[in-house]
Amino acid sequence: MLDEALKKAVLRSRYLVALCGSGMLKEYGQLSMRDPDRAYEIEKKYGYSPEEMFTSSFYSTRPDRFFEFYRNEILAGEGCPGEAFYHLADLSKCGKLKCVITNNVYSYPEKAGCENVVSLHGDIENNYCPHCKEKYPKEYILASKNAPRCSKCGALLRPGLIFFGQTVDNALMSRATAEVSKADVLLVIGSSLRFEPARQYARYFEGDHLIVINPVSDYSDRQADLVINEPIADTLKKISEWVEEA
Numbered sequence: 001m002l003d004e005a006l007k008k009a010v011l012r013s014r015y016l017v018a019l020c021g022s023g024m025l026k027e028y029g030q031l032s033m034r035d036p037d038r039a040y041e042i043e044k045k046y047g048y049s050p051e052e053m054f055t056s057s058f059y060s061t062r063p064d065r066f067f068e069f070y071r072n073e074i075l076a077g078e079g080c081p082g083e084a085f086y087h088l089a090d091l092s093k094c095g096k097l098k099c100v101i102t103n104n105v106y107s108y109p110e111k112a113g114c115e116n117v118v119s120l121h122g123d124i125e126n127n128y129c130p131h132c133k134e135k136y137p138k139e140y141i142l143a144s145k146n147a148p149r150c151s152k153c154g155a156l157l158r159p160g161l162i163f164f165g166q167t168v169d170n171a172l173m174s175r176a177t178a179e180v181s182k183a184d185v186l187l188v189i190g191s192s193l194r195f196e197p198a199r200q201y202a203r204y205f206e207g208d209h210l211i212v213i214n215p216v217s218d219y220s221d222r223q224a225d226l227v228i229n230e231p232i233a234d235t236l237k238k239i240s241e242w243v244e245e246a
């Protein structure tokens with residue numbers, strides 16, 4: 001029944017958009033620093049929680065400690081895109097999926113081959129000098145001892161990610177809002193509707209079917225037209241096969 005409804009909605013859709021949360025990573029064992037278990041481990045190790053450390057004030061006042069955390073817990077945490085991202089990429093490459101909106105900072109959707117990706121929280125490759133705007137790849141940060149400085153002007157470098165308590169870049173927010181507003185079918189993947197980025201962006205959806213694909217069920221799912229509490233990779237695999245057959 002659910003499969004039939006999902007198949008029908010996706011195959012009929014003319015502007016399919018995916019809004020992806022951290023459940024896409026959790027499914028194959030990658031925990032974001034916002035995950036309670038991971039946050040607890042980090043707090044035990046550093047004496048501060050990620051919410052305390054990954055902030056503008058911690059970065060400014062304790063840059064050495066900040067970059068130790070950034071190198072060890074964020075940059076070193078980069079893995080490979082899981083299977084689910086490759087199914088999304090198949091849907092993107094064939095033109096079915098028009099946009100992927102994500103809070104993933106490792107560019108997994110792009111690495112798997114998705115087109116038109118909006119990375120709301122930025123990207124670990126976009127470190128930069130706030131003074132002269134020179135860009136620095138993650139390797140530069142990983143190779144640095146203590147707090148990395150700009151090789152041109154000596155200023156303290158800054159990660160191209162948004163800090164806790166900081167709002168998403170205006171241009172990215174507008175792009176995400178515009179894409180969700182255009183969608184006739186919105187897939188919320190690896191998140192319930194009460195967590196970001198789904199919470200903020202799903203409310204701009206005015207299309208026909210809001211579909212949640214998340215292994216964990218949640219009371220907020222009631223706002224969705226269709227809820228698939230099944231493994232994400234399996235569900236996306238089915239969708240990409242239906243689209244291929246159609």
Ligand SMILES: [Zn+2]
Nearest residue numbers: 129132150153
């Ligand atoms: Zn500089």
